[in-house]
Amino acid sequence: MNFKSVPEIWAAIQQGQWRKPTSGLAPGYTQANVVILPKKEAFDFLLYCYRNEKPCPIIDVTDPGQPSPPVAGPHADIRYHVPRYRVYRHGELEKEVDDIAELYTDDMVTFLIGCSFTFEEALIQAGIPVRHIEENRNVPMYITNIQTTPAGIFSGPMVVSMRPMPEAMAQQAAEITAPFRKAHGGPVHIGDPAAIGIKDIHRVDFGEPPVIREGEVPVFWACGVTPQMALKNAKPPLVITHSPGYMFITTITEEELRRQ
Structure with missing residues (x-):
């Protein structure tokens, strides 16, 4: 499929038209790994990313219950705009899903972490x-x-x-x-x-x-899948991530990211 813009990609994902890995998709734009977890565990995870910037470089963090990443996709909806999600409960992979509307709550914080696809x-x-x-x-x-x-x-x-x-x-x-x-x-x-x-x-x-x-x-x-190993060890009650290789496409350009 040929997409003219990042919002077109988001729409295709939400409508089920793109359920494949995102490498090579949206050249020139930054891709991101996704970690969504309750506010209770968010500070520890933020500190973990700070101490491990090589595998966990933070691109954006939302306020609790904010589904639109304010820097990386202010018009996106993190509940629908990832091609495939993973749901972990107490450190164990429970299932993979196409959207997380039924799981997302108003205390959840989303972390977007840099990806080498960029x-x-x-x-x-x-x-x-x-x-x-x-x-x-x-x-x-x-x-x-x-x-x-x-x-x-x-x-x-x-x-x-x-x-x-x-x-x-x-x-x-x-x-x-x-x-x-x-x-x-x-x-x-x-x-x-x-x-x-x-x-x-x-x-x-x-x-x-x-x-x-x-x-x-x-x-x-x-690789930004590194946090999934840490999440398995920590065993929080619920964590949602992207499925490896199925990234969130941001509206941050490759050049903008290079300058950061």
Whole structure:
């Protein structure tokens, strides 16, 4: 589908016309991970993000019960405008749903966290392959042995996304993505997956298995699915997130995010 604007994408999602991963969608605009939780746990989660900016860079935070992100989408409705949501109760995944209208309450705070999908257009423009877009797949994501800094009830391992590319392009990719601090910035690791606790690169924890060609190396970026690991450890009564790879499309441009 060809969309002319971000509001058109929101409408298509709400009407059930787009239920796929959002990588490659809305080039030039910032994508965001979503965490929605009651006000009671919101400060601890805010502190967790502050202490772990690499995997959890905050783009926007709502007031309790405010469904429209004031900076990232003042005309959006977070209850309907994510292609797929995950519902966690006491740290366990209960279900995935298409909207959260029946679950959303007036004490819920929404956090929008930067996503590496945002810088993919810059990589493509530089001639660097983004394989999951080429193959029309969800990005591969892995739980690592890198531990985040705890805050309040939240702690856990970092999750990373991976993009394979020719070894000669890895440094250029790092330089291109470094300025996107609010979209995880430069890579956290290049090369041997075992060094960060990934035993089998073809066995993903989230997303879809990668297609890696001869002469390519895996390049790993911090991933906004990291909070879902912390939420599983904290076990709050109810938390709603995006399903990995199914992001919220903001009205913040890629260039605006790069300057932040």
